[in-house]
Amino acid sequence: MRLHRNLVFTVIDSLDSVFNEKEYADKVVQKALKKDPRWGARDRKFVAETFYEIVRWKRLYNEIAGTKDHYSRENLWKIFAVWAVLRGIDLPDWKYFGETPIRRIKGKFDELQSNRAIAQSIPDWMDELCLKELGEKKWTAELKAQNIPAAAILRTNTLRGTKKQLQDLLAKDDIITKPIKGYSCALELDERKNVFVTPAFKSGLFEMQDASSQLVAEFLEVEPGMRVVDTCAGAGGKTLHIAALMENKGSIIATDIYGGKLVELKKRAKRAGAFNITTKKIESTKTIKKLYNTADRVLIDAPCSGLGVLKRNPDSKWKLQPEFIDNIKDIQRDILSRYTKIAKVGGKVVYATCSILPSENQEQVARFLGLNPNFKLVKDKKILASESGYDGFYMALLERIE
Structure with a gap:
C-alpha cells in the first residue's frame, strides 16, 4: 500500500479532533469524508478505516509509541507510524517518519501482549469492572470480539417491500448483501459502501441498524x-421497526427528552411511510404520568454505558468514566419504576440496553420485580458480541399482571 499525503493528513486532523477536542468519532469521520469531492471509494475507505482503527487501538499504540497520553501533532504522527509498521506498510520518505524505530515497534508490540488491558486497548478501570461482572473467560472473549469492527447491517422496511426485493434493488447499484439466519429483516453488506445515496434508501426501503438491535422490537x-x-x-x-411490525395499524407514541431527536424521527418516519407515529417531548414528570395505564406495549430502550457497542463506537472507551456508569444505573432504576406504569394491566414492557453488564441488565430487572409484585418476567435475552458476532444487548419482557 502506498500512502498518499492528503489522505494521511486528513487522518491526523481527525485524530486531533477526537483525542484533543473531544469530538465524537462518527461526526468527525462524516466531516472528513466530505473534505475532497475528488476522492474515490478507495480513498474514503482508507480515511475512515484507518481513523477508526487508530481510535480503537489508542492505548496500545500510545504505549508502543511512548507518547505518554500526550497527543501533540508530533505524537499523532508517531502513533500513525506505529499503525503503519504493524500492518507492514512501507513508510514514505517524509520528515514525519524520519526516525521511526521499526524494530522497536514490533518488539514492543510483542512485549505488551501479556497485559490484557493494554494489548486489547482498554482503560484499566473498565477492564477491572467487566472482569468482576462477567468473569475471566467470558470477558476476555467479549473484549476481543468488541475490537473487531462492526459489520454494516441493514433492516428491511417491510412497509415498503420485502427483504428479497431490497436485496435485488441494491444489487443493481453494485451493493451486494446477504441475509442473516435468525434475523427476519436483516441484510449484511459484503463491504461497506455509501448506501445512503441509493434510490432504495431515499425511497425508505431500509434503515441502517445492527442485527442485535433489530431483535428488540420483535421481542x-x-x-x-x-x-x-x-x-x-x-x-x-x-x-420505525415497531411501526412496520404493526403494519401501520394502531398507534405509537414516541417520547424522548431531546426534541431534536424527535424532529429527526419525524423525517425518518415520513421517508419510511410510517404514519401511525406521534412524537411527544418529555418536558417534565407530568408528560409520563399522563400516559399511565394507557398502553398495550411499552418499550424502555434505557440509557446505558454502551459497553455492548464498543466495536461500533470505539471512541466511547476513552470518553466513558466510572462515575457515569454509577449515575446511569440510578437513572435506569428510576425509569423502570416510572415508565412501566404506562402499561395497562395485561400489557407488556420491554426493558433493553446495549450494555453487557449484569448490573445494568438482569440485576436491574430483578430489583424492579422484587419491588413490584404486580409485574412478572416473561423472558429475557442476553446477547454477547463474542457469541453472536454483532452488538452486545440485553432485553427483558415484563408483563403487568394486576
Missing part, C-alpha cells in the same frame, strides 16, 4: 392495532 410482541409507547425513542430506529 416486544406487538400486533397491529395496539397502542404502543416508545419511551426513550431517540431518532427512532426501533420506533
Whole structure:
C-alpha cells in the first residue's frame, strides 16, 4: 500500500479532533469524508478505516509509541507510524517518519501482549469492572470480539417491500448483501459502501441498524392495532421497526427528552411511510404520568454505558468514566419504576440496553420485580458480541399482571 499525503493528513486532523477536542468519532469521520469531492471509494475507505482503527487501538499504540497520553501533532504522527509498521506498510520518505524505530515497534508490540488491558486497548478501570461482572473467560472473549469492527447491517422496511426485493434493488447499484439466519429483516453488506445515496434508501426501503438491535422490537410482541409507547425513542430506529411490525395499524407514541431527536424521527418516519407515529417531548414528570395505564406495549430502550457497542463506537472507551456508569444505573432504576406504569394491566414492557453488564441488565430487572409484585418476567435475552458476532444487548419482557 502506498500512502498518499492528503489522505494521511486528513487522518491526523481527525485524530486531533477526537483525542484533543473531544469530538465524537462518527461526526468527525462524516466531516472528513466530505473534505475532497475528488476522492474515490478507495480513498474514503482508507480515511475512515484507518481513523477508526487508530481510535480503537489508542492505548496500545500510545504505549508502543511512548507518547505518554500526550497527543501533540508530533505524537499523532508517531502513533500513525506505529499503525503503519504493524500492518507492514512501507513508510514514505517524509520528515514525519524520519526516525521511526521499526524494530522497536514490533518488539514492543510483542512485549505488551501479556497485559490484557493494554494489548486489547482498554482503560484499566473498565477492564477491572467487566472482569468482576462477567468473569475471566467470558470477558476476555467479549473484549476481543468488541475490537473487531462492526459489520454494516441493514433492516428491511417491510412497509415498503420485502427483504428479497431490497436485496435485488441494491444489487443493481453494485451493493451486494446477504441475509442473516435468525434475523427476519436483516441484510449484511459484503463491504461497506455509501448506501445512503441509493434510490432504495431515499425511497425508505431500509434503515441502517445492527442485527442485535433489530431483535428488540420483535421481542416486544406487538400486533397491529395496539397502542404502543416508545419511551426513550431517540431518532427512532426501533420506533420505525415497531411501526412496520404493526403494519401501520394502531398507534405509537414516541417520547424522548431531546426534541431534536424527535424532529429527526419525524423525517425518518415520513421517508419510511410510517404514519401511525406521534412524537411527544418529555418536558417534565407530568408528560409520563399522563400516559399511565394507557398502553398495550411499552418499550424502555434505557440509557446505558454502551459497553455492548464498543466495536461500533470505539471512541466511547476513552470518553466513558466510572462515575457515569454509577449515575446511569440510578437513572435506569428510576425509569423502570416510572415508565412501566404506562402499561395497562395485561400489557407488556420491554426493558433493553446495549450494555453487557449484569448490573445494568438482569440485576436491574430483578430489583424492579422484587419491588413490584404486580409485574412478572416473561423472558429475557442476553446477547454477547463474542457469541453472536454483532452488538452486545440485553432485553427483558415484563408483563403487568394486576
